[in-house]
Amino acid sequence: MGTIIVTIIILGAVFAAFMWTRSGNRKVGGRCSKQEGGCAGCTDASCPFSKEVVREDDDLKTFRRKYEAVFFDLDGTLLNTAGDLTNAVNHVLEKNGRPPVTESQVIPVLGDGVINLLHTFLPDDISEEQFNKSYDEFGVFYKDNIMNKTYAYEGMRPLLEKLKAADYNTAVITNKNDDMAKMLVNDFFPGLVDITLGRTDDVKRKPDPAMMDIVLSELELEPEKVMYVGDSEVDLEFAASSGTGCILVSWGFRDNERLKVSGHVPVVDDPRDIISAVW
Numbered sequence: 001m002g003t004i005i006v007t008i009i010i011l012g013a014v015f016a017a018f019m020w021t022r023s024g025n026r027k028v029g030g031r032c033s034k035q036e037g038g039c040a041g042c043t044d045a046s047c048p049f050s051k052e053v054v055r056e057d058d059d060l061k062t063f064r065r066k067y068e069a070v071f072f073d074l075d076g077t078l079l080n081t082a083g084d085l086t087n088a089v090n091h092v093l094e095k096n097g098r099p100p101v102t103e104s105q106v107i108p109v110l111g112d113g114v115i116n117l118l119h120t121f122l123p124d125d126i127s128e129e130q131f132n133k134s135y136d137e138f139g140v141f142y143k144d145n146i147m148n149k150t151y152a153y154e155g156m157r158p159l160l161e162k163l164k165a166a167d168y169n170t171a172v173i174t175n176k177n178d179d180m181a182k183m184l185v186n187d188f189f190p191g192l193v194d195i196t197l198g199r200t201d202d203v204k205r206k207p208d209p210a211m212m213d214i215v216l217s218e219l220e221l222e223p224e225k226v227m228y229v230g231d232s233e234v235d236l237e238f239a240a241s242s243g244t245g246c247i248l249v250s251w252g253f254r255d256n257e258r259l260k261v262s263g264h265v266p267v268v269d270d271p272r273d274i275i276s277a278v279w
Contacts, residue, residue: 066278067225067226067227067278068168068221069168069171069219070163070226070227071229071244072170072172073111073172073173073230073232074172074174074181074198075174076231076232076253076254077231077249078153078156079153079188080151081184082107082110082253083150084142084147085106085142086102086103087141087149088138088141089101089121089138091137091138092122096130096134098121101121110253111231111232111234112206112234114176114177142180143183146180147187152188153251154271158271159275160193169221171197171215172197173212173215174199174206175198175205175206176199177199178196178199181196181198182196195215197211197214197215206234206238208238209241212238212244223243226244226245227277228242228246228247229247229249229274230248230249231251231252236248245277247265249269250268
């Protein structure tokens with residue numbers, strides 16, 4: 001009789017231990033029953049001891065994450081600047097006795113800097129002196145009228161707020177002139193962007209990686225820890241030359257289907273999809 005009782009007790013203990021290891025609490029003797037090496041090597045997110053457990057779901061903070069920073073293009077990605085840029089182009093064209101252009105004509109040219117923009121619409125035979133004068137006139141007019149029609153795309157400010165709350169580094173790297181880029185970012189996204197870097201005479205513009213190198217150095221980041229978000233083939237080339245990840249947005253200044261075919265990178269339709277990609 002005593003032997004039967006002892007056997008029943010042993011079998012009960014074995015069954016209880018088995019059920020314990022099958023439950024969420026699997027830390028038995030400092031080791032996980034399913035993962036060799038115990039909790040230190042565990043990647044099972046269903047286990048409360050796992051390193052992958054999200055401790056604060058609302059702010060994206062995890063023990064591990066693929067990216068530490070999200071950098072953005074400005075025009076066509078964070079802000080729709082097409083209306084004010086078109087007005088500035090037409091101001092210069094009027095000064096040169098040229099007919100005005102429409103916003104739909106200007107948009108496909110945006111993303112590669114003001115010099116390229118003006119060369120597209122000014123005469124091919126314009127003198128260097130007259131071009132430089134037009135460039136200066138564009139800058140003065142645009143700076144004085146930079147926020148007449150410009151607006152932030154829906155969801156971009158909440159996205160930046162979410163990223164900052166989760167301790168991601170953020171930056172804007174753009175081919176827009178540096179002073180104008182800083183003016184817009186400071187006005188639309190105050191306190192939400194760590195560094196804004198635009199085009200200057202001393203640094204090559206995108207897609208050359210020079211501007212990315214500067215920002216990475218400032219923030220002490222490796223390129224593989226950065227996701228770059230843009231809206232054009234220039235941004236795609238920039239990310240590739242810089243060694244960062246890349247996401248393209250569908251709401252910008254390029255044809256969505258063309259981006260999907262040529263890019264071979266995610267093209268998102270909603271800012272919330274960027275969160276999913278970097279988390």
